[in-house]
Amino acid sequence: MGDVAIVGIDCAFPGAAGVQAYWDLLMRGGDGIAPVPAQRWEARDFPAVGGSGGFIDDADVFDSDFFSVTPREAAAMDPHHRLLLPCAWRALEDSxxxxxxxxxxxTGVFVGVMGGEWGRLTMSDLARVTPMLGSGSSAGMAANRISYHFNFTGPSLAVDTACSSSLVAVHxxxxxLLSGECDTALAGGxxxxxxxSLGMVYGQLGLAAADGRCKPFSADADGIGRSDGVGLVVLRRLADALADGQRIYAVLRGSAVNQDGRSNGVIAPNRWSxxxxxxxxxxxxxxxxxxxAFVEAHGTGTVLGDAIECAALGAVHAxxxxxxxxxxxxKGNLGHTEGAAGIAGLIKTxxxxHHxxxxxxxxxxxENPQLRLGERGLRLLKAPMRLPRGETLAGVSSFGMGGTNAHAVLGSAPRTPRGAGTDGARGRAARDAVGVFTVSADTPEALRRNLAAQADAVAGRPRGAAAALCRSSNLVKTGLPHRFAAVVRDTGELVDALRRAAAPTDTAAEQGRPWGRPVVAFLFxxxxxxxxxxxxxxxRESPLYRRHLAEADEALAPYLGESVRDLVLGGDxxxxxxxFAQPALFAVGYALARTLTSLxxxxxxxxxxxxxxxxxxxxxxxxxLEEAARLVARRGALTAELPAGGGMIATGTGPGELAxxxxxxxxxxxAALxxxxxxxxxxxxxALERITRRLTGRGVRVRRLPVxxxxxxxxxxxxxAGLRTETVRCAPPAVPLASTRHGRVLRHDLMDAGYWAGQIEEPVLMDTALAALVADVAPTHLVEIGPRGxxxxxxxRGGRAPAVEYLHPAPGPAATGLELAEAVAALYRAGLDPxxxxxxxxxxxxVEPLAPYVFSSARRSWDRESFVQPARPAAVTVPDAPHPADGAGDxxxxxxxxxxxxxxxxVGGHPAERVVREARFYEDLGFDSVMIMQLKNQVEARLxxxxxxxxxxxxxxxxxxxxLADFLSDVLMARSS
Incomplete structure (x- = not known):
């Protein structure tokens, strides 16, 4: 069997909401056993079941808006599905x-889930059955929900082998993955x-712990305590994970599944199997x-189950x-999480x-002396056990009631070389490197919530360089509509930026979502x-710019006889x-443009x-590039041969006054308009001196240009004339080019020798060229490409591009990598995915760990009264000739x-104030084909x-x-005429 890497984890268990909380619970020897919440059932009504167990806090909370699920559908969904969706999101982020x-x-999805309790609780009342309940109560939908909402097209299946379900799902x-059926898989339970009800069954079988606690391998073991739990891991082939530089928690070296067959009872464990x-x-x-070195055992804390498992472990490991x-x-910490038991053990291991x-x-x-652990080559850990250097191997067992057994072998992650840049000047550069930290969310409120969470997480780290942390945020915390980006060099700056943006007084998080990509024009x-x-x-700070400036330098070198890069950077x-000025400016312009397009x-x-x-x-x-470099070098040489004595002045007036x-x-x-x-x-x-005196005498602004x-x-x-004799290899522009020679956009024109000859002696029609560009592509951003603004x-000054944002990646002598990063950050906030x-x-x-996404806890979906069939509405009287709706709101x-x-x-269960004109049915309101049918019926009844x-x-x-309202108004008007 090939090796599979565990590259992402998320979980929620009793007393442990999240991976770090789970690890903290395990390390401090805590447990999550508590009284039965009144939301589930009244413990006094079922004394035989016991009044304690392991329960996830806020298991009814579900951010339905985030997953575009209507409130009515969310209420009809099996709570198992509602727990899995955010867990899947956070696990993928963690990867x-x-x-x-x-x-x-x-991407494949494999989910272990035991039984179908929600369906039994909801579908038995036939008067309340709805299409949403049909899809909401299916165990198979536990995996399919994830595949649907994330748009995964790989294998998607729910696995029910009772208590071994989630480890079988991992298997x-x-x-x-190893068969090539998928390249990434989510697995868990x-x-x-x-x-x-199931607790009553355990009690009648003599398997229920009186105090609701599992006590594995203990002399006090008296049965099972039931518990909630959800956990998912992200799996990839080890070679792929290494190639992509992903963090690896552990490596799945092999796994196996078998069945007891016909043994001493369908629910009894079998040592030999x-x-x-x-x-x-x-x-x-x-x-x-x-x-x-160690085995995470099934360990339910039943007398018979512990004895059989220890005998089997001893026979193999002794x-x-x-x-x-x-x-x-x-299970001693959590209780028996049944369908999630295997994944709880796998994540612990x-x-x-990893640690x-x-x-x-x-x-x-x-310790139960009847288990004879010592003579079987086994020992219970009474204190944490440090693992030695080098590879460590561990096993995980999970056995299902009914006889399906699973065991997985995990190994520690392979060592990978550390990144460069940790010593001397290179190390200082690493500490000073610029990064863009990104956070995205589905609403302004969610963005503030997640900014605050990231600020708290970063503040808990030692202060230091932020570039690697920023890069990790770019990989993980992008893609949602409301966006934040901060350009920083260290984590102290980052915390300050995050806290400012998260503050209620800051308006950045309240800006509208970017509904499209920015339209960018480059001005050279x-x-x-x-x-x-x-x-x-x-x-000095951008490897990307260094690479592209070197390309231009290499192209120019045959014509200059020396390095224009060295001349520029050396302060010559x-x-x-x-x-030299013309090739140098060309090299800088080319390199800046290529740097941006590469981003x-x-x-x-x-x-x-x-x-x-x-x-x-x-x-x-x-x-x-080579052709342009040759022409620019030729242009510079021809210009250098001209006699001195000429110059240029910029005036604050129009050509009419100058005539x-x-x-x-x-x-x-x-020379230029x-x-x-x-x-x-x-x-x-x-002559320019005389013109300058006359204009300044009239109060006109005049400035001598440094040419x-x-x-x-x-x-x-x-x-x-020298340029006109050149043979120029050229092609029509693939990108619209606003010609400052002709004052219009070139699409099919060739920029041949005649073009470049006329271009050097004819006036620069900047104003009309910019107007043509704006009319042609309607830019949202103008980016200047050059060494100063x-x-x-x-x-x-010309006012040709109102309401356009101006950006410059290198606006002057003091510019560093900061301005380039700020330009990219601004475009990201506007909708670009760099x-x-x-x-x-x-x-x-x-790879740096980041705080997981914080979902909204405002909506709770446990009340089964809220998913009944929509009522048949009363009809609405409509005027004969309705006017098209032009407002928002209801x-x-x-x-x-x-x-x-x-x-x-x-139909959706939304508050009416949320259903505004602009709201989209699928993306914003979570409608699907079933709801569209219900909407059709509602609309026809109301109109x-x-x-x-x-x-x-x-x-x-x-x-x-x-x-839809406009369409129905047109229909009504047509049928009234």
């Missing part, structure tokens, strides 16, 4: 995956003590029994060995191997923005000379200002909308003048409540 990332994959899941299943599991794991095999049973310590067994201080800065050492801080003043920021359109068009053309696919001044100064020209009152003039220096030549003027004619200021991995150096890609001013709102509220409307006719209108 280092955002659960939504697995949607549509062949089946491992087999499915669930149990809720809904009524005293137990021995055989142990030997079979060890054989499949490829190990000898003497290598097993081989010559240096130390006895330790045994214990978690996996955690013991390298085995908790003591409760009631071990009064031109010459004049260069400076020595530009982007050095980003280069030659960066101001055209021969998943794909532009919907690009625009380049003058020289910036070369990097824009590469990003748009109009030029290849007379330019006519009086030969050789001057409008950046906005209605934002014009750049180019020409000889002495060496009169670009975009007739003085550039020799350089244009220039174009965003121009765009803001490729986060590329933001982090390999040494920061470790639509009292529109009878049709009001009728739809009331019908939706009745009799509409008549009968088929579901097929309604389907296109089921986008939202408002869409």
């Amino acid at each position: 280092g995956r955002a659960p939504g990332d697995l949607a549509g994959t062949e 089946l899941a491992a087999g499915s 669930v149990n809720i003590v809904l009524s005293p 137990q021995q055989r299943v142990l030997n079979s599991a060890y054989r499949r794991a490829g190990i000898a029994p003497d290598r097993v 081989v010559p060995r240096d130390t006895p095999c330790a045994i214990g049973s978690v 996996a955690l013991a191997l 390298r310590i085995v908790p003591a067994s409760l009631f071990a201080d009064r 800065t031109g010459q004049g923005s260069e400076y020595p050492g530009m982007t050095a801080g980003l280069h 003043e030659r960066v101001h000379r055209p021969r 998943g920021v794909t532009p919907a359109a690009v625009l380049g200002h003058s020289l910036g068009e070369y990097a824009a053309a590469v990003t748009a696919g109009a030029l290849g 007379g001044l330019l006519a009086a100064e030969p050789g001057t020209a409008v 950046n906005g209605p009152s934002d014009t750049v003039v180019s020409g000889p220096l002495d 060496t030549h009169a670009f975009h003027s007739p003085l550039m004619a020799p350089a244009a 220039v174009l965003l200021q121009i765009a803001a 490729l986060w991995e590329e933001l982090y150096a390999p040494g920061h890609r470790g 639509g009292r001013d529109d009878p049709v909308l009001h009728a739809v709102v009331q019908a939706v509220a009745e 009799p003048r509409v008549g009968e409307v088929s579901v097929q006719e309604m389907l296109p209108a089921l986008r939202s409540v408002g869409a």
Whole structure:
């Protein structure tokens, strides 16, 4: 049998809500046994059952909105299903995956569940039977619910082998993984003590403990105490888990399942079958029994069951060995969780191997001498047992009433090499590295709740670097509609950011959900923005930027004869000379754009200002990197050959006011039209001085630009002539490119030699190009690509892109990796799902544990009165010509909308105030095909003048409540005419 890794865990047991709470309970030797809650039954009415057991707190709580389940359906669901759904979510998070990332994959679900108590309690009253109860009471739906809500398409099955159900489920899941049937599997079990009936059976069989406590292997053992429990593990093939860098709790080395067959009674245990299943599991794991350090036994605490199990364990493990095999049973802490018993033991064992310590067994201080543990090579742990270095092996047993036995062999996780970056300067870089910590939730209230939970969890850690923690949050805490992202370097900053965002006075969590992805346009800065050492801080902190700048450097080197990267980062003043300034700016623009696209920021359109068009053309696919590098180097060389004496000025006026001044100064020209009152003039220096004096005398703002030549003027004619002779390999842009030469969007045009020749001497039509871009793609974000902020200021002054967010990943000399991370964080909050991995150096890609998702506890679903069939409503009188509904809320001013709102509220059990026009039937209100049929009947009864409307006719209108109301209004109008 191949090896299977346990990479994620979640559970809830009596007195232990969560994995850490479970481990704490085991290590302190606590127990979760308590009096029967009045919610279940009155203990005084069933004295033979006893008044104690193990009960999960708030087992009736279910965040139905999160899982898009209507309140009426939630009330009809078996509570086992309601416990499994959040458990599955948290287990997948614990595995280092955002659960939504697995949607549509062949992920398998294997759930152990014993009996069908909910169905017996609810379906016996025939007058109350509903379709929701039919699906809600099926044991098979325990697994199918998970597969449905998470959109998993792999095998999905519920397993009932009585008390061994959940360990058998793990065995089946491992087999499915190893056969290639699925690549990820959720496996485990669930149990809720809904009524005293099975306890009465145990009592009549003489198997019930008088005090409701299991006392495994103790002289005081007197039977079973029943308990709740839910637990799931995420399983993957070991090789896949290692390849993906997942944290591994333990490794499932092998497992086996068998049956007692015809023995001394259908519910009596069989020693020989137990021995055989142990030997079979060890054989499949490829190990000898003497290598097993401890066994998590079935250990129910019944006199007969303990005796038979110890005899079987001794027969297998009493081989010559240096130390006895330790045994214990978690049932001493929890009671017998029946369908979840096997997973309770498996999780305990996996955690013991992970922490390298085995908790003591409760009631071990009064060991039953009749079990003869010592002579059988066994010992009960009276104190926690430290595990030695190296691989440790352990066994887990679970035996079912009826004779289905299971045993699993677990081994400690293999050692993996630590990430780099822990010494010297590299270690300091790791401590100072920037990360983006993300949290997402389904509502603003849930986001605040989870921000507070993450803040508490991070505050409990030692203060230190946050990059690896941020990276883990990007893998796990994304995918839900309401989003938070904070750019931080250490955990102290992170705690402060989380607490601020979680505060009721902060409005960030209340912002609307991003209903779509952001539309991003890249604006590439031109010459004049260069400076020595530009982007050095980003280069130091971003491996991704370093890689792409090296690509540009390699492409330019054959034409420059030296490294433009070294020149830029070395602070060389030659960066101001055209021969180097132009290639340097191109390299920076290319590298910044490639850095963003590698992070998943794909532009919907690009625009380049003058020289910036070369990097824009590469990003748009109009030029290849090598071809653009050759042309830019040629452009720089041609410019360097021009005589000095030219320059440029930026003026705060339009071309009309400049016309007379330019006519009086030969050789001057409008070089750039950046906005209605934002014009750049180019020409000889002495002419520019005269124009400057005249404009300032009129009160016009004028600024000299830091350039060496009169670009975009007739003085550039020799350089244009040199470019015109080039042979250019080009293609139509694959991304819309707003040409600042033509002032329009290029789609099929070729940026050939003629284009680039005209581009260097003709004016830059920035204003009209930006207007064309905005009209074409309606961007939500403008991102400037260059070493300092220039174009965003121009765009803001021109007013061509109102209500657009401006971002810059490298806005000036002080920029580091922080600004790049902030740009990505802003786009994530707006709906982008970045490729986060590329933001982090390999040494920061470790897996860090995060607090699990905190679901809402506001809604309780235990009252069986709330899932009865919707009542037949009274008809609504509708005017002959209804007006289309245009408001939100219950639509009292529109009878049709009001009728739809009331019908939706009745069918789903929602409060009417939640059923707003924008609410979507499937995503927001949790409707399914059964509820749509019920909604059809409700609508027809409430709006009799509409008549009968088929579901097929309604389907296109089921986008939202408002869409359905509009459709019905049109139907009513058509039938009234």
